[in-house]
Amino acid sequence: MANPSDIVLGSFIGDALALGPHWIYDQGQIKSQLGRVTAYHPPLAVYHQGKGAGDLTHYGDQTLVLLRSIVETGGFDLKNFATAWRTFWENPDTISYRDGATKSTLANLQAGAAPTAAASSSHDIAGAARIAPLFLLNWESEEQFLFAVREETAFTHGSPEVIEAAHFFAHVAFAVRQGNDIPKALEKTMRLACWKHLPEAWYERARESALAAETDAAALQDHGLSCNIADAFPGICHLFLRHPEDPALALIENVNAGGDSAARGMILGLVYGAAFPVATWPAEWLAGLQAREEIESLIAKLP
Numbered sequence: 001m002a003n004p005s006d007i008v009l010g011s012f013i014g015d016a017l018a019l020g021p022h023w024i025y026d027q028g029q030i031k032s033q034l035g036r037v038t039a040y041h042p043p044l045a046v047y048h049q050g051k052g053a054g055d056l057t058h059y060g061d062q063t064l065v066l067l068r069s070i071v072e073t074g075g076f077d078l079k080n081f082a083t084a085w086r087t088f089w090e091n092p093d094t095i096s097y098r099d100g101a102t103k104s105t106l107a108n109l110q111a112g113a114a115p116t117a118a119a120s121s122s123h124d125i126a127g128a129a130r131i132a133p134l135f136l137l138n139w140e141s142e143e144q145f146l147f148a149v150r151e152e153t154a155f156t157h158g159s160p161e162v163i164e165a166a167h168f169f170a171h172v173a174f175a176v177r178q179g180n181d182i183p184k185a186l187e188k189t190m191r192l193a194c195w196k197h198l199p200e201a202w203y204e205r206a207r208e209s210a211l212a213a214e215t216d217a218a219a220l221q222d223h224g225l226s227c228n229i230a231d232a233f234p235g236i237c238h239l240f241l242r243h244p245e246d247p248a249l250a251l252i253e254n255v256n257a258g259g260d261s262a263a264r265g266m267i268l269g270l271v272y273g274a275a276f277p278v279a280t281w282p283a284e285w286l287a288g289l290q291a292r293e294e295i296e297s298l299i300a301k302l303p
Contacts, residue, residue, distance in 0.1 A: 002277040004135045005299050007173060008067065010247070010273025011132035012295060013285050014265030015060035018255045019043050022057055022262045025225055027217050030258050037255045040288050050095040054290040057262040058097040059126050061088070064291060066152065067133040071298045075137055076148045082115035082155060101127060105156045116151075119158035125232035127157025128166035129266035132273070135173065136302050146170060160197040161229050168198060169236075169267050176274040182244040185271075186237060202230065206237035216242060216253035225259025236264050240271065247272035248281050 002010075020041025021030045034041055040053040048057060056064065065088050069081040086109050088094055089102065098106075104120035131149050139145040146167055153166040168189055175185035190203050209219040219238050224231025235257070243250040250268055255261045278286055286292060 002273055002275060005296075006276075006278045007135045007270045007273040008132045008299060009278045009286065009289075009292075009295065010269035010281075011063065011129075011266045012056065012060055012269070012291065013278065013281070013289060014251055014254075014267070014269025014272075015056050015063070015129075015262050016040060016054055016289055016291075017251055017285065018262035018265045019048060019051060019055060019057055020053070021255055021258055023047055023260065024258050027221065027256070027258050030256060036252075038252050038282070039284060047097045052290070054288040056291055058099060058102070059129055059262050059266055060291070061096045062102075063130045063132060063266070064295070066130055067136075067295065067298050070133050070136065071301050074302075076134060076152065078115050078151050078155060081152065082109065082118070085155075086110075099124070099126070101156050115155055119154055119156055121159065122157050123159045123162060123229050124157065124227040124263065125162065125165060125229045125236075125260070125267070126227060126263035127153050127159070127162040128169065128229075129263045131166055131170055132266070132270040134170075135270075135274075136299060138303070142174065159229070164195060164197045165229055165233060168195070169271060173271050173274040176271060182240050182271065182275060186240060198233070202234045203237055206234040206241060209234070209238045210241035217257045220254075220257035220259070225257060225261075227260040227263060232260060232264055236267050239264075239268060247276050 017040060020034055021037055021044060023045045024030050033044060042053050043051050065084050066081055069084045070076055073080050089106050101120040101122035101124055105118050108118040131152060134148055149166050149170045150163050153163050171189040172185045175188055176182060180188065220235045223235040239250045239254055251265060254264050254268055
């Protein structure tokens with residue numbers, strides 16, 4: 001079993017690996033311009049101008065803001081995180097893409113909304129993808145941890161499906177840390193009675209595609225490559241079920257499939273990081289992660 005720091009680093013690696021082909025939906029274009037992506041690349045799409053190989057997308061940037069806030073307060077404090085998040089986006093020197101959820105949440109905060117009431121209505125899976133730093137804290141109970149997961153996600157994404165997805169993958173990572181393999185962790189989590197907004201059909205689609213003969217790229221294309229949770233949730237579960245013991249291959253297949261690979265990659269990275277130390281992943285991924293020094297320095301400040 002890996003350390004909590006591997007969950008965090010794994011999630012950041014999943015994001016950074018996706019930067020090159022992020023939001024390119026044409027798998028042929030990715031192949032023709034980048035070949036088979038196995039390493040960090042500068043972004044092909046216009047959304048991440050100013051970023052370079054090994055940098056984070058705007059999802060990773062926000063997760064780093066969360067990590068900084070956690071270290072500053074010694075815990076998770078929504079008000080502190082919201083203030084740091086708003087400061088990050090209002091800084092004219094910030095180089096990071098403002099997606100719809102960000103614009104909406106920021107506008108709500110600027111209009112006077114409290115952090116608990118500022119969320120967008122976005123159904124993007126990215127809202128569930130920032131949670132890795134929360135695993136670094138010593139929680140009094142699992143319920144307390146899961147409340148923080150929901151609160152952190154709901155700050156920018158009011159969609160109940162997205163909030164439950166964050167809760168779902170947090171449960172999966174917890175089950176993995178308790179000794180379950182990834183497929184068993186997924187099955188146990190899906191059987192919990194608490195899901196009101198995550199259709200079991202999404203998971204069943206993933207199980208079917210994982211057992212089918214089609215390639216991962218084709219399977220994720222069939223599930224849908226968009227940011228929408230209805231597309232991304234089964235795609236993520238497909239990769240977990242198809243490659244339960246191979247985080248590197250799963251992350252590589254994820255980015256070569258295209259679309260919103262960064263959000264998928266962050267969730268993949270955090271769960272795989274719960275099972276497999278990042279030291280066993282391709283060495284150049286950790287070495288080339290541009291934010292590595294800051295991330296590791298921040299983690300070292302926590303007890």
